[in-house]
Amino acid sequence: xxxxxxxxxxxxxxxxxxxxxxxxxxxxxxxxxxxxxxxxxxxxxxxxxxxxxxxxxxxxxxxxxxxxxxxxxxxxxxxxxxxxxxxxxxxxxxxxxxxxxxxxxxxxxxxxxxxxxxxxxxxxxxxxxxxxxxxxxxxxxxxxxxxxxxxxxxxxxxxxxxxxxxxxxxxxxxxxxxxxxxxxxxxxxxxxxxxxxxxxxxxxxxxxxxxxxxxxxxxxxxxxxxxxxxxxxxxxxxxxxxxxxxxxxxxxxxxxxxxxxxxxxxxxxxxxxxxxxxxxxxxxxxxxxxxxxxxxxxxxxxxxxxxxxxxxxxxxxxxxxxxxxxxxxxxxxxxxxxx
Amino acid sequence: xxxxxxxxxxxxxxxxxxxxxxxxxxxxxxxxxxxxxxxxxxxxxxxxxxxxxxxxxxxxxxxxxxxxxxxxxxxxxxxxxxxxxxxxxxxxxxxxxxxxxxxxxxxxxxxxxxxxxxxxxxxxxxxxxxxxxxxxxxxxxxxxxxxxxxxxxxxxxxxxxxxxxxxxxxxxxxxx
Numbered sequence: 001x002x003x004x005x006x007x008x009x010x011x012x013x014x015x016x017x018x019x020x021x022x023x024x025x026x027x028x029x030x031x032x033x034x035x036x037x038x039x040x041x042x043x044x045x046x047x048x049x050x051x052x053x054x055x056x057x058x059x060x061x062x063x064x065x066x067x068x069x070x071x072x073x074x075x076x077x078x079x080x081x082x083x084x085x086x087x088x089x090x091x092x093x094x095x096x097x098x099x100x101x102x103x104x105x106x107x108x109x110x111x112x113x114x115x116x117x118x119x120x121x122x123x124x125x126x127x128x129x130x131x132x133x134x135x136x137x138x139x140x141x142x143x144x145x146x147x148x149x150x151x152x153x154x155x156x157x158x159x160x161x162x163x164x165x166x167x168x169x170x171x172x173x174x175x176x177x178x179x180x181x182x183x184x185x186x187x188x189x190x191x192x193x194x195x196x197x198x199x200x201x202x203x204x205x206x207x208x209x210x211x212x213x214x215x216x217x218x219x220x221x222x223x224x225x226x227x228x229x230x231x232x233x234x235x236x237x238x239x240x241x242x243x244x245x246x247x248x249x250x251x252x253x254x255x256x257x258x259x260x261x262x263x264x265x266x267x268x269x270x271x272x273x274x275x276x277x278x279x280x281x282x283x284x285x286x287x288x289x290x291x292x293x294x295x296x297x298x299x300x301x302x303x304x305x306x307x308x309x310x311x312x313x314x315x316x317x318x319x320x321x322x323x324x325x326x327x328x329x330x331x332x333x334x335x336x337x338x339x
Numbered sequence: 340x341x342x343x344x345x346x347x348x349x350x351x352x353x354x355x356x357x358x359x360x361x362x363x364x365x366x367x368x369x370x371x372x373x374x375x376x377x378x379x380x381x382x383x384x385x386x387x388x389x390x391x392x393x394x395x396x397x398x399x400x401x402x403x404x405x406x407x408x409x410x411x412x413x414x415x416x417x418x419x420x421x422x423x424x425x426x427x428x429x430x431x432x433x434x435x436x437x438x439x440x441x442x443x444x445x446x447x448x449x450x451x452x453x454x455x456x457x458x459x460x461x462x463x464x465x466x467x468x469x470x471x472x473x474x475x476x477x478x479x480x481x482x483x484x485x486x487x488x489x490x491x492x493x494x495x496x497x498x499x500x501x502x503x504x505x506x507x508x509x510x511x512x513x514x515x
Contacts, residue, residue: 029369117499185450187457188483194461252492257504317373324380327490330483339480 002099006039006056009098013091013105016043028055030318033234034069035060038108053108055087059101061313070094071156072234073104075209078151079233084143087220087229109229112220116255119216120263124223131225133265134273136216139227140248141277144208144241153209157238163203166240167289171196174297181304188330192296195337201286204240212236214244215253216262241280245271246290251332252298292336299329344385352378383491391489392442396434398482399449404429405475406456413468421459425452453479 003025010020020043028036037056042049059069073092080086092104119125119132146153154160161169175193178186212235220229248261249270255263261270271282306323308314342350352375359371384391403425410422434445460476463469 026364027366029366120503121499184447185454187450187454188487190454191457191461194458198461198464255500255503257500257507263500317370317377321373321377321380324377325490325492327487328492331487331490334480334484334487339477 002037003039005099006041010041010043014041014043015045017046018044033060033232034058053110054090055106055108056099056103057106058099058103060316061101069102069104069234071236072232074156075153075233075236076106078148078153078156079143079146079209079230082146082151084146085139085219085227085229086233087231109220112222112228114217114220114231116217116253116263119221120255125221128223128225129264132221132227133262133269135221135225135227136219136248136262136264137270137273138277139219139230140211140214140244141274143211143214143230144206144244144278144280146209148207148209148238153238157209157236160207160238163205163207163240166204166207166243167196167200167293170239170243170293170297174293174300177304178296178300181300181307183303183307183310186299186303188333189296189299192292192333192337195339196289196293196296199285199289199292201240201242201289202283204242205280206241207238208241210237210239210241210243212243213247215248215250216255216264217253240290241278242282242286243290243294245274245282246287247294249287249291250294250298252329288336292333295329295333295336299326299333302326302329345382348378348382348385380491388439389437389442392439392446393434393437395446395486396442396449398485399446399453400429400433402475402478402482403449403452403456405478406453409471409475410456410459412471417459418468421452421455425456428452453482 003022006025007020007022010016010022014020020041023040023042025037025039028038030036035056035058037058038053039056040051040053042051044050057069057072070092073089076086076089080088087109088107090105090107093099094102096102113119113122113125119129125132148154148157148160171193178189178193211230211233213232214230218230218232219227220231221227249267253262254260257263259267261267274280275282302323302325305314305316305319309316309320309323355371355375355378359368359375362368362371407422407425407429410418410425413419428448431445434442436442457476457479460469460472460479463472
């Protein structure tokens with residue numbers, strides 16, 4: 001069914017001289033916010049037979065985050081044009097005319113991994129840990145150096161906050177989601193939001209494009225240690241670069257079970273390299289603020305998923321699983337708050 | 340009755356494991372694995388669920404009684420209203436209906452009151468009231484920590500990091 005729908009759709013989008021053949025349609029595990037499908041397409045064009053791999057990102061019936069696919073599409077497009085490694089986005093469909101729900105299609109980058117498990121346990125990747133760690137910081141620095149005005153991102157993401165407003169704006173954003181989605185008392189989260197208001201960080205040193213989910217596990221890497229594609233841009237916004245720095249440091253992404261960032265590098269090294277590349281100064285207290293907010297945000301996202309399950313809008317087991325694990329996030333929040 | 344709940348869930352988990360080996364796509368295998376973990380989380384909590392809820396209700400009542408004591412010494416309406424609501428909740432007898440469907444709403448109600456208390460404490464940090472509230476605030480956070488410690492984390496159990504920690508620990512012991 002999906003195979004036929006995709007073939008019909010690609011017939012409209014590609015300059016094919018005959019019918020497009022779609023094969024190998026398969027759903028990619030993971031990704032709680034959108035359905036991700038991989039497929040291959042073969043078609044005739046200009047007297048040649050072309051075969052390409054594609055990725056379909058389709059809105060699910062229910063999601064853990066309310067995000068705008070248009071934003072993700074346009075930010076990825078802009079970042080790609082500016083030289084950031086991202087899969088090339090191709091077509092955006094804002095209604096369900098073709099595949100029942102809105103979606104976009106992007107190129108598939110083959111020969112890569114995203115899995116932290118592979119990164120930390122496969123000898124092919126263990127040998128390039130240092131290179132991947134360095135690229136991880138370099139790509140983040142490059143994202144934060146993007147000229148978002150020149151790229152037209154202000155039209156996509158809305159007016160930027162002033163440097164003083166960044167933190168408060170993010171607190172308000174996630175507070176509103178919590179108020180809308182909470183299924184019961186959320187003591188730790190509501191107390192943490194108040195703590196955050198009392199511990200606002202210094203104004204942002206620079207307003208940058210914040211990826212908002214930049215971490216080990218959200219990029220494609222190869223066996224040469226190159227980062228080939230940064231993924232999951234759906235929460236991107238303009239704000240304080242320290243938000244991304246702290247998010248990358250969150251405990252849930254410390255995949256090796258120790259203190260190393262993403263399971264691959266010491267925090268001191270991460271800070272040193274980031275500061276060297278960006279010229280920005282990392283204030284550990286500011287990072288602590290953003291780590292508390294990051295954990296709150298993550299917990300709120302899981303609550304959104306829990307509500308979808310409880311209301312019968314989703315049967316995704318991963319949403320139920322993730323939401324049942326909130327207590328460790330709460331423990332981390334309390335630890336960071338020092339209470 | 341045998342098999343009991345735990346043993347029955349183990350049967351379902353076994354079937355899911357068999358099915359996961361039969362399916363051909365990564366997505367289906369991943370879904371089966373996640374369902375296995377979901378069942379594992381139920382197994383981990385099932386045996387102690389009633390005990391934990393009863394303990395929580397008792398601990399919450401103790402902290403809220405102290406919170407009420409602190410609140411009545413504050414002169415404002417918000418504190419007085421919360422103290423009155425807490426007093427009303429504490430008038431309820433300790434639970435004798437031990438069904439989960441009965442215990443959970445009781446715990447939720449007490450948690451809701453503690454939430455109001457904690458928010459009030461956080462709002463008054465840096466004011467003279469904070470000194471009065473601080474001992475109970477500290478006790479409330481300690482209780483929340485104990486509750487959170489009992490929980491588990493998808494990112495640990497659902498990932499390989501626990502295995503990595505075990506391997507590293509084993510390697511260190513071998514090295515010694």
